[in-house]
Amino acid sequence: MELTDRVVRIVHVPGAGLLAADVTGRIHLLDENLSVLRSSSAPTGSVAAGHAPVYTITAAGDWVVGRDKRGTLLRWRLDTLDLVDVLDADRTADRAGLMEDEEPSPVMSRGIAVHRGKVYVNNGYRQLAVLDLETFAVERIVPNFAGHVPVEWFCQDHPEVDAASDKAGRVFLGDLETLDFPTVVQADGGNIHRILYDPLHHRFWATQDDGVDENDNIANGVLTLDARGNVTGRLLLARDDVEFLAFSPDHRTVYVGGFDGELHLLDNSTPELKVASTVGGFSHQLTDFAVGDDGTVYTLTQDGEIRRLTADGTRVLARAPFRRQCVWDIRASVDDPAELYAATDDGVAVLGVVPDGMGEPRLDVRAHHSHGMGFTRRVVPLPGGWAGITRDRWVFRARRDGTLLWRRRLDALGHTVAGSPDHSRLLACHNDGVDEIDAATGEPVARIDIGRASAWAGCYLPTGERVVASSNGEVAVYPAEGGEALRRFGTGEYPKRMWADGADAVIITGENGVKRVLLATGEVTHRWTELLDNTVENGALLPDTVYAVSYGAQIAAYDRRSTEITALVEDLPDFAKALAAVPFGDGHVVLAGGRGGWIRLFLPAGPDRKAPLTRVRDLLLPRQRTTP
Numbered sequence: 001m002e003l004t005d006r007v008v009r010i011v012h013v014p015g016a017g018l019l020a021a022d023v024t025g026r027i028h029l030l031d032e033n034l035s036v037l038r039s040s041s042a043p044t045g046s047v048a049a050g051h052a053p054v055y056t057i058t059a060a061g062d063w064v065v066g067r068d069k070r071g072t073l074l075r076w077r078l079d080t081l082d083l084v085d086v087l088d089a090d091r092t093a094d095r096a097g098l099m100e101d102e103e104p105s106p107v108m109s110r111g112i113a114v115h116r117g118k119v120y121v122n123n124g125y126r127q128l129a130v131l132d133l134e135t136f137a138v139e140r141i142v143p144n145f146a147g148h149v150p151v152e153w154f155c156q157d158h159p160e161v162d163a164a165s166d167k168a169g170r171v172f173l174g175d176l177e178t179l180d181f182p183t184v185v186q187a188d189g190g191n192i193h194r195i196l197y198d199p200l201h202h203r204f205w206a207t208q209d210d211g212v213d214e215n216d217n218i219a220n221g222v223l224t225l226d227a228r229g230n231v232t233g234r235l236l237l238a239r240d241d242v243e244f245l246a247f248s249p250d251h252r253t254v255y256v257g258g259f260d261g262e263l264h265l266l267d268n269s270t271p272e273l274k275v276a277s278t279v280g281g282f283s284h285q286l287t288d289f290a291v292g293d294d295g296t297v298y299t300l301t302q303d304g305e306i307r308r309l310t311a312d313g314t315r316v317l318a319r320a321p322f323r324r325q326c327v328w329d330i331r332a333s334v335d336d337p338a339e340l341y342a343a344t345d346d347g348v349a350v351l352g353v354v355p356d357g358m359g360e361p362r363l364d365v366r367a368h369h370s371h372g373m374g375f376t377r378r379v380v381p382l383p384g385g386w387a388g389i390t391r392d393r394w395v396f397r398a399r400r401d402g403t404l405l406w407r408r409r410l411d412a413l414g415h416t417v418a419g420s421p422d423h424s425r426l427l428a429c430h431n432d433g434v435d436e437i438d439a440a441t442g443e444p445v446a447r448i449d450i451g452r453a454s455a456w457a458g459c460y461l462p463t464g465e466r467v468v469a470s471s472n473g474e475v476a477v478y479p480a481e482g483g484e485a486l487r488r489f490g491t492g493e494y495p496k497r498m499w500a501d502g503a504d505a506v507i508i509t510g511e512n513g514v515k516r517v518l519l520a521t522g523e524v525t526h527r528w529t530e531l532l533d534n535t536v537e538n539g540a541l542l543p544d545t546v547y548a549v550s551y552g553a554q555i556a557a558y559d560r561r562s563t564e565i566t567a568l569v570e571d572l573p574d575f576a577k578a579l580a581a582v583p584f585g586d587g588h589v590v591l592a593g594g595r596g597g598w599i600r601l602f603l604p605a606g607p608d609r610k611a612p613l614t615r616v617r618d619l620l621l622p623r624q625r626t627t628p
Helices: none
Strands: 009-013 017-022 029-031 035-037 054-060 065-066 075-076 082-086 112-113 116-122 128-132 138-142 151-155 161-168 170-175 180-186 195-198 203-207 222-224 231-238 244-247 253-258 264-265 275-279 286-291 295-301 306-309 317-318 326-331 339-344 347-355 361-370 376-382 385-390 394-399 405-411 416-420 425-431 434-436 444-448 457-460 466-470 474-478 487-490 495-500 506-512 511-517 524-527 536-541 547-551 556-559 565-569 576-584 589-592 598-604 611-620
Touching: 009 054, 009 286, 009 295, 017 054, 017 244, 054 112, 065 112, 065 116, 065 589, 116 487, 161 195, 161 611, 180 231, 195 244, 203 244, 203 253, 222 253, 231 253, 244 286, 253 286, 253 361, 264 434, 317 598, 326 589, 326 598, 339 576, 347 576, 361 598, 361 611, 376 416, 385 416, 394 416, 394 524, 425 457, 425 466, 434 457, 434 466, 466 495, 466 506, 495 536, 506 536, 511 536, 536 576, 547 576, 565 611
Parallel strands: 326 376, 326 576, 416 457, 457 495
Antiparallel strands: 009 017, 017 029, 029 035, 054 065, 065 075, 075 082, 112 116, 116 128, 128 138, 151 161, 161 170, 170 180, 195 203, 203 222, 222 231, 244 253, 253 264, 264 275, 286 295, 295 306, 306 317, 326 339, 339 347, 339 376, 347 361, 376 385, 385 394, 394 405, 416 425, 425 434, 434 444, 457 466, 466 474, 474 487, 495 506, 506 511, 511 524, 536 547, 547 556, 556 565, 576 589, 589 598, 598 611
8 A cells, every 4th residue: 555645754663563644644554564554544623634744753552642733632542543532732721821812833843752651742832731641631731841942852761860852952851750851951053853862871862953153054963961961972964954863772873864865873882973884865855763673774754755774774675655746946937937847856847827717727737857867956947948956966957848958966965056147057056065057068167165054045146146145144245257255244044045136135035034135234124934933945026025935834925015924824735845926817826836746826815815815726746656
């Protein structure tokens, strides 16, 4: 049986198999060959089935317990995966501690623990709920010891000290039963996704998302702490989020991985922190990991692929049957503004927005061209076709019929590609800097060295200057020719995408919303961010409106001048990556696309529309062939 929806968490249950929770709120039990043994039914509740992913899950005794993104608490039978209890997020709260009319806050936190028959987990209001495991009765709801920050992980393996971590980079040491955590360590600037106890060397291990001090958003990895909260070691091994760490059964190997898409095996036979080997070749970012009873390991990538590997990570033993798809980018053709190019997991789709018989907009798929170079992260419209950049480090150019004109391999993991105003050059941003490429031939024109940080976003100004935004939030402006920066400034916020706004400003999406930045001074003149949860992945700019999609599966609209929010939609099917505002009739339509291969078409506010953003219809692009 095939998994039909993207898995977002995996947990190995000794003697039972691998539990997999998906984006619809269902859970599945897989055997050692990653075949599906059984699946749960879809949850019921105030959120429509299919729109409440389960990011928080654990197994204890006869039960599987979890929390969905909105804060709904769930309990299933382990032997049958029958859904037994659903506690609605709206009511599972101490309302005396809430603001008037406060609603649950969507969040992708992982923190859950079962201790002496009690379940400890954040509710939908970032309070801490304590439930009885056998009855699922709420025993108490108390203020969160991490304040308004969700708990990300619990660790109870130390003989005397319990540990926890949160999404603000803090480690808490104390006692879970009393919820007293007197020792607080600021170990990172971002999420600490896992903290584990190491019995070989009597220390805790913790992951890092950001890095600290001079390494902030440049280099990060793992650190170790003693039971008093003293940091005893650090190992920098990543440029992007570290999502997990896990021990082999004998604790002599530590597995570490994350958004760089590499699995590191650390030698834990001695107290020294050292990488023994690194395994690559994964289809996407590593997001979760588990170790089986026999020491074989399971990896989950963000595209939903689950693999079972040998203990050394070098050989694939099984893959779960799943067909992935994602829409990463949507851009209008240079030759025909009514034609669109969509970057997908397997290539580029050619689309159009056309009226149906009632005059309503619909999406017409005109072609879908596969190229075999990994998923297409960005697409740049060029005369007669497009250029793109892939996860597998290729920059390429193709004709409109999909014919490949050239391709060039980057030296490092690529993040984005931008085109010059005259379509003659391309700016490819990657982990080791920036390559400028001749758009006609694919030959390198220039190389820009930006230092230790990764180049995460770039664009050309109308006058040909090149602007690069680094992972640590630094923005640098370079002349049309030459590699010395004309000026540079720091924003303190990591970027995702960037566009020129005239000759003197840029619009940047990423940490803390969408912002307009003056290039002469670094001043932020406008910021569009209200009610957005997590990183803003993409934006679309109109003279009077700014649209944004976030890593929290949201789409929002803002007044461009005042920055006031005018619309918010929070039930997108999965992570949104692509966003475009496309002319239609006398106005425009909005297209959002993302994981699952969906493109959702919205109409903005109007006299005949019930909402500021009215959903019209969805198009789902064909998924790739199932993995063997």
